Amino acid sequence: MAERRKLFDRDSRDRESFHGSDGGKLARDTKYDDPPNSRLFIVCGKTVTEEDFRESFEKYGTIEEIWVVKTRTTGEPKGVAYIKFSKTSEAALAMEEMNGRCIGSHPRPLKVLIAHSRDQGSRRDMNEEERLLRLFVVVPKSMTEKDVREQFAQFGDIDYVSIVKDRVTKESKGFAYIKYHRPSHAAKAFEGCDRSFKPVFAEPKPQKSTEMADRFNGPLPHPKGASHDNPFHHYDGLHIGSEGTYTRLEVIASPQLNWDQLWRLFDLIPGLDYCHLHDDPKNRMYKGHATVVYNTPQSAAYAKEKLHGFEYPPGQRLIVKPDYSRQSDLPGAFRHGNCGMHPPSTPFSRIPPTGAMHPPPPPLPAGAQTMASGSEMGLGNISLVPPHHQLTSNGPSSSLGGTRAGNLQNDLAALVETIAQATSLIQAAGLTSVMNKAGLNTGGPQGAGDAHGSQQKMLGETYDPAYCSAKLPPPQPLAPIDSEVALRLFIVCQPTPPPMYALKDVFGRFGNLIDVYILSWKSCGYAKYASKESAENAIATLHGQEICGSRMKVMPAEPNEKADSSRKRIKVSKDDE
């Protein structure tokens, strides 16, 4: 537990020293797994090239590296590749969208997984998909499961929220597990939730039975239920050896398709028995994966022939393959498949046209999902909106407090921070006039800040950030994190706390700032100074002023009775050099 805590370090200065003292193993690991789950492991045909991968995967995000694995000595491709994305969510989406698809000129569909960290290798023993679906977060003790759910529903359908509670008092211990149905949603939450949640991907639970999930699978027959823990586990019970005797199809479609749309599509071929959308991640894979069963092998084969490669919705090709009881990756299963370079663009024309197929699916059908589908709908849009448009019209601080805007607000915060950093650099280089011409003001939207900022533009001499209404000294270095606290300040922000970068900058300018932080989900916090004088200067300058449109109260903090007497003594006796 003690060494684990070190992994959860929450201050960048801790992190640097942590890395610096490390011999190199950690550096190597982070290179491949930073951010977590951002690297794909792909099983593919041996002829698939790096360019094939680039072409089909670059739309999911920023590719940092593509590595098509070859045998060292012979140079012979092994049918395996790695793709490193910049972001966790990019890799997750790429996996969901590309798994099962064919690229290049090789007929074999890709198997796309999130790579394990390098030292774990290919172990697949435990809850393979849970590691991509479950987040572990810190939450204020006052938050209920419902509160947490409301905060996190904006990123996608939530399976469950579970707050860890004291087993006797039932009080929250201040952290929670959140499980999504799709890796990309968990990834979006991981990236987009308020940073005070300190999200990490939860360590999968050792080995929990899935009988609860079985119960919910309901009346649908599930011959493969026994091995659903592992999406790619081979199941030997129902093996069908020869071509033409299958009645079961595995379908991979756009996750947007709902059950009704899939049913109507496959019902065009007579003999449809049932159609099951795997929205339960424990069965096979994720949304967009379905099982379709016909009452005769002929119907199944016909459906595969007609619908495999069909674009539905346009631009999203269906994968339809015989379901050989999880041996679907055997090349033999695709002998007649024409996926690859020239899939039929309109197999549609060979199917008796009915009205049912014509309307493309609506953006996201209501009722297709279990919960919170409404809040999921805007997700794609939010992340695609160029943030600076919002910035110029809105400004970063007020009016974006709603839960729906969380993602946007995060993008905004990131952008504002980037601009702030760029501004500092430009200013440091003495190029303020360039900066002002380019309109690179750090964006305080409020009147006071603007007036001050324009004055600064004229002077072009000292750099006062436009987001603070006070006249500030130039930036100062922080005090070492382990400095003794000379004076601690209590900060109250009205109505909401400014972003951290602004707080750090502003409170840091009086020198000897050890740390400044805001209590999560509150509008107050503390600033710790290693010098009484610095702290008093901060009070004198900042009390009653505005930062990013928030009015600040800054005063000496009352001592913390709880922690002071007990905790400190333990620390001293323990942390002796």
Place this chain on the structure above:
DNA sequence: CGACGGGACGC
């Protein structure tokens, strides 16, 4: 008015 930084799951 506005107060304390948190970290692993009842198997």
Place this chain on the structure above:
DNA sequence: CGACGGGACGC
């Protein structure tokens, strides 16, 4: 079955 290379801040 399908799991880990090559290059390396610059001229």
